[in-house]
């Protein structure tokens with residue numbers, strides 16, 4: 001598992017505030033009239049907490065699932081800042097998403113921010129889709145949120161000898177200006193098994209008025225499965241879902257050749273209407 005998940009504060013700094021996926025999930029809950037919601041790979045609560053903040057008003061019950069104790073610890077910490085009426089509607093569970101199942105059927109399961117890319121093997125992926133199908137009520141929805149494969153970024157891996165380019169893809173400063181995080185990224189792609197070997201190199205700077213700037217550098221390596229749209233669709237169909245939506249962005253844009261996001265919504269069969 002990537003090192004960044006043992007450093008939740010830096011994970012949050014890396015992602016910044018007010019990202020558009022948060023608004024997307026807020027709206028989606030209302031659009032689907034969902035009241036019981038599971039977030040798989042909820043992490044530090046970047047999305048869970050803003051959803052929890054609307055729990056009392058919109059009668060939501062939210063379960064967040066993650067394998068990282070550190071990330072869940074950060075999510076728990078953030079929850080303490082919410083009003084009691086919201087906080088009591090959330091539970092956080094330490095569990096692998098391939099094994100997690102709800103006790104009672106829920107309306108909606110979401111898996112934001114490319115978390116499913118951490119699930120590498122086909123049998124593990126099928127286990128996730130099947131346990132989600134078992135957790136959902138009839139007509140319930142499973143929202144899978146990934147990034148589109150960026151073939152241009154992988155092209156250098158096809159060169160002989162393979163090249164690995166380094167790009168600086170994050171440069172974020174904390175609101176108080178004390179912390180700055182710069183991330184460099186390299187990706188090596190194995191086309192025959194759709195596997196990306198991602199290496200993040202982080203430089204973390206800390207500046208205090210009474211102190212000299214301090215820098216810390218660390219590497220976070222991880223492997224990632226690269227999902228293609230048709231493959232995603234097949235995972236849904238093979239596990240009994242129908243595919244309701246295919247979006248290429250958080251505003252519900254259609255999937256296009258240059259879409260950055262790959263978002264698919266699967267739906268379990270609705271109950272048969274009485275004759």
Ligand SMILES: C[S@@+](CC[C@H](N)C(=O)[O-])C[C@H]1O[C@@H](n2cnc3c(N)ncnc32)[C@H](O)[C@@H]1O
Nearest residue numbers: 041042043046066067068071096097113115118
């Ligand atoms: C990219 S982060 C997303 C966190 C959060 N959903 C967000 O949008 O900020 C991926 C999260 O998935 C968790 N994760 C990865 N593999 C997992 C697994 N097999 N079971 C449960 N959690 C997992 C990691 O610990 C991490 O917190």
